Amino acid sequence: MEHRVHCLGGTEIGPYLDATARLRISVFKGFPYLYQGDAASEQSYLRSYARCPRSVFVLAEEGGEVVGVSTGLPLADADQAFRKPFEDSGISPGDWFYFGESVLEPAWRGRGIGHRFFDEREKWALAQGYFKTCFCSVVRSDNHPLKPAGYRPHDEFWTKRGYTQVPGWKARLSWCQVDSAGREVENELVFWTREVEA
Secondary structure (H helix, E strand, O other): OOOEEEEEEHHHHHHHHHHHHHHHHHHOOOOOOOEOOOHHHHHHHHHHHHHOOOOEEEEEEEOOEEEEEEEEEEHHHOOHHHHHHHHHOOOOHHHEEEEEEEEEOHHHOOOOHHHHHHHHHHHHHHHOOOOEEEEEEEOOOOOOOOOOOOOOOOHHHHHHOOOEEEEEEEEEEEEEEOOOOOOEEEEEEEEEEEEOOO
């Protein structure tokens, strides 16, 4: 199967919000996020990207269908929960570009698209004048009851990409989970950072 990976920014991403919402709900339902999403919440969240002129969506498409999306925007325009650890440490969020999510349909994994997602977002950040990039990942215990057999976290992949986990930096976000009977659960996320070379 052939695919095309390309970038759109700011208001250009509007037509792709529905496809991105669909992928986020589907992919993040699995471990480790266990996210029980809904279309209304997704639209509210994703519109913040569409309103930001320096945001980016990296789209993976096949035959006109979106099979993967990776997002990013300046950290100063991201949710306060992601800015807080920087501000608490006396570091200006204005110097950083935040990578949101990367969601890819299972059939397309293992084809190098994950690397392309990082390549394109890093190039986009540099073009916007940002040399520092960051993202978050959710924390789950090794013995979590919903952890699939053979599950492998992405830590090794991120480390090979040059990202380092920052000790002590945490974001806290709440969402409904597949195991929370419709209740929102507060989750802890850790930060990974990298200074990108021009």
